[in-house]
Amino acid sequence: MTDENEGRPNASSGGRSLNVFFDVDNTLIMWNGKLRNHTEHVFQQLKDAGHTIYVWSGVGIRRWDMKRHDLDKYVTDYFIKPLEKHHEKLDALGVPMIPDYVIDDHKQVVDAFGGYHIPDMAKPDDEELLHVLAEIMEMAALPTLGDTEEPGEQVAIG
Numbered sequence: 001m002t003d004e005n006e007g008r009p010n011a012s013s014g015g016r017s018l019n020v021f022f023d024v025d026n027t028l029i030m031w032n033g034k035l036r037n038h039t040e041h042v043f044q045q046l047k048d049a050g051h052t053i054y055v056w057s058g059v060g061i062r063r064w065d066m067k068r069h070d071l072d073k074y075v076t077d078y079f080i081k082p083l084e085k086h087h088e089k090l091d092a093l094g095v096p097m098i099p100d101y102v103i104d105d106h107k108q109v110v111d112a113f114g115g116y117h118i119p120d121m122a123k124p125d126d127e128e129l130l131h132v133l134a135e136i137m138e139m140a141a142l143p144t145l146g147d148t149e150e151p152g153e154q155v156a157i158g
Contacts, residue, residue, distance in 0.1 A: 016140045017050045018100040021113070023081065024057040024065055026105040026120035035069050036122050038129040043074035045133055049140065054099070056081035058106075086112035101139065103132050 022028055028039055046053055055062055056079040066072040082089035086109060090098065102115035110117040116132045 015050070016142075017052065018136060018140055019052050019054060019097055020046060020136060021054045021056055021079075021081075021099040021102045021104075021115075023102075023104040023106070023109070024055060024062045025059070027103055027118055028055075028071075029065060029069070030122050035071075036118075036129055037126045038133075039069070040071060040074075042129045042133045043071055046136065047074050049137065051136065051140065052076045054079060056095070058083045081109065101136055103129075 028036055030036060043053060053075050054077050055066055055075050058081045060080060061078045063072060063075075063078050066075055066078075079095045080093045081104075082093055082095075087098070099113045099115070102110050102113045103118055104110050104115070105118050105120035107117045116128075116135060118128050118132070122128065
């Protein structure tokens with residue numbers, strides 16, 4: 001019997017575990033209330049690889065939306081997303097870490113933290129979340145940059 005996760009980066013195989021933050025509106029749930037293609041598959045793969053999934057939104061805590069789509073079982077926690085002064089507002093919004101990777105349809109949020117700027121409209125054959133998954137897996141497999149800090153770890157400068 002072979003290990004289904006063999007070769008995937010995770011804490012037990014020496015890869016990095018990332019804190020992945022997903023926006024909700026027009027990122028996971030489209031304007032018509034339907035999930036973006038491949039959402040559950042991507043969540044399952046990320047969890048299997050040892051990554052931690054968080055959901056945040058600029059309009060409040062979205063646990064009910066994730067429960068409605070049977071995704072709550074993959075999500076570690078929920079937060080309100082900062083809409084401006086992104087790094088400065090994390091503490092005030094109760095976000096205990098800096099995201100390692102953000103998926104959002106608002107470019108300014110992705111620019112602030114790094115990640116994937118996803119189109120706010122999904123075509124019927126949309127594969128954007130599969131691209132997200134591949135990019136996260138690739139990023140997690142890379143050695144840490146810099147000295148010994150982990151992704152998202154606050155480092156004193158100067």
